[in-house]
């Protein structure tokens with residue numbers, strides 16, 4: 001989101017009456033089961049957050065909970081702590097010492113279990129490696145690794161010595177890597193020879209070499225290479241610059257003491273792509289961030305010592321930072337980490353893993369759920385998923401149809417679903433059910449987490465009455481919020497704070513609230529369509545399409561129309577074995593019309609085998625708009641598969 005959309009109010013068309021009250025047995029055992037938590041937190045949010053912060057290990061206590069000079073917040077001022085000490089040392093002093101911290105399964109089927117003590121030992125040593133290479137507190141380190149335990153080791157080792165990490169998603173190109181290294185001015189790059197994806201090697205070291213070629217990243221002094229996929233003898237290493245991880249570890253000290261960090265010291269930078277311009281370096285700091293990721297893991301995922309928790313996100317995404325590494329490890333949880341693709345070697349790999357490790361909590365994205373729906377129910381049905389007790393969703397609005405499928409075919413009708421709304425910028429979950437308290441409705445992220453002041457407002461910043469739609473804003477600071485954009489505070493103010501004159505944080509999303517105050521996320525406001533004077537959310541039309549038994553996934557956009565202003569165009573993938581033809585197209589248009597009203601009826605339906613998505617699985621409607629308007633395609637660097645848009649472009653142009 002670079003500028004905010006123009007819409008006045010987003011109309012709500014979709015109705016959803018199904019309600020699932022919390023199960024009394026679940027509530028009885030839940031970490032949070034006193035409904036008064038909402039009022040208590042609303043009455044004194046600072047006291048609420050201070051209570052959670054008090055559950056961490058502090059080296060020096062804070063003296064001020066929150067200092068708010070809009071748009072800059074500081075939390076737990078005066079306090080000092082270390083993130084790796086909170087994720088490791090305090091557990092190693094207890095019976096968790098020998099508990100599995102990370103259960104790893106590589107795509108080829110290799111497995112490793114690291115206990116808290118193992119992870120503590122590795123992090124101590126690797127922190128020593130970084131120190132020996134001259135990395136100091138405040139220095140930046142770029143991490144470009146596959147989804148392997150060393151990614152967590154590298155991140156935690158940085159936090160141990162106070163270095164600021166910038167993780168770059170392992171499948172990003174050399175250009176993206178170079179841009180991110182140079183923006184953060186990293187001194188060290190940590191990478192691997194490669195990682196496994198669908199049976200092939202993703203050549204990370206080769207991509208890193210291209211990024212660094214010819215002195216293109218002048219700040220990089222050292223490259224550390226982990227050997228994952230090949231014989232070290234076959235990898236090209238640059239003398240004086242590149243060193244093997246395993247060699248460095250041989251000479252590392254056994255212990256590296258955790259550095260006391262101020263609560264507001266930078267913890268990490270994570271780049272997200274803006275729709276225009278260079279990527280934004282989201283900056284998170286130490287004390288508030290750890291407080292909120294820990295609080296949400298305990299409250300939203302109901303994390304217990306007995307759980308086996310699996311979040312399928314890559315560490316290169318914020319979900320991997322907050323809910324694979326920092327939140328769960330701060331809570332002393334057992335985390336399953338899987339390297340590869342869900343359909344390798346077969347489409348049941350995820351269900352096989354859940355059965356194999358007895359996973360109890362499973363957190364994934366709607367895009368994955370829709371892929372599972374498309375592949376058919378026989379894959380989960382072939383496995384015993386009875387260990388599961390809680391399911392989560394994140395990344396996009398989840399269509400009611402996908403929600404129902406998830407509940408029935410994965411959760412066995414028994415598991416609460418937490419649909420969690422948040423962003424790279426928010427650091428942690430902000431809108432979500434609490435599984436022991438909240439009655440859920442398919443497609444709604446339900447209510448703000450206790451202590452979070454979310455609202456839906458109109459163009460003038462006035463709160464929209466219940467039942468209406470508008471812009472999602474945050475009216476008070478929260479501990480894990482971004483502090484600024486790395487090196488560009490002015491852009492931070494412009495992007496997030498300018499729409500409502502510095503008063504509210506504007507998330508860039510549209511939302512409506514129902515009569516009970518439940519939040520229904522409607523997607524990015526930049527995607528909202530204006531059809532004959534009506535503001536229609538792409539998300540609602542997509543949900544109506546996915547509700548049809550033949551439709552697997554849909555992406556909807558507005559294209560220019562002489563009379564209506566915009567006409568609705570839908571790109572649709574169908575389920576396995578369904579015929580994509582003009583009869584179905586007609587039927588789908590009718591179906592949407594019946595569900596949402598004639599105003600929402602798509603003018604065009606184009607069938608396609610795949611939709612263009614970012615690497616974190618979000619549909620890129622901006623590119624579909626370019627296709628439909630016959631424009632040159634905008635920035636495609638964050639696409640998972642750039643071939644999809646070019647073939648769609650051909651298809652679109654030839655149908656007309």
Ligand code: 6R9
Nearest residue numbers: 394395396397419420421422423424509521
């Ligand atoms: C965590 C993450 C943030 C954007 C956000 C919104 C969308 C995420 C959602 C959701 C509806 C949910 N989003 N979770 N929309 N319901 N449960 O995804 O961070 O990659 O920064 O994306 O994703 O549009 O603004 P990030």
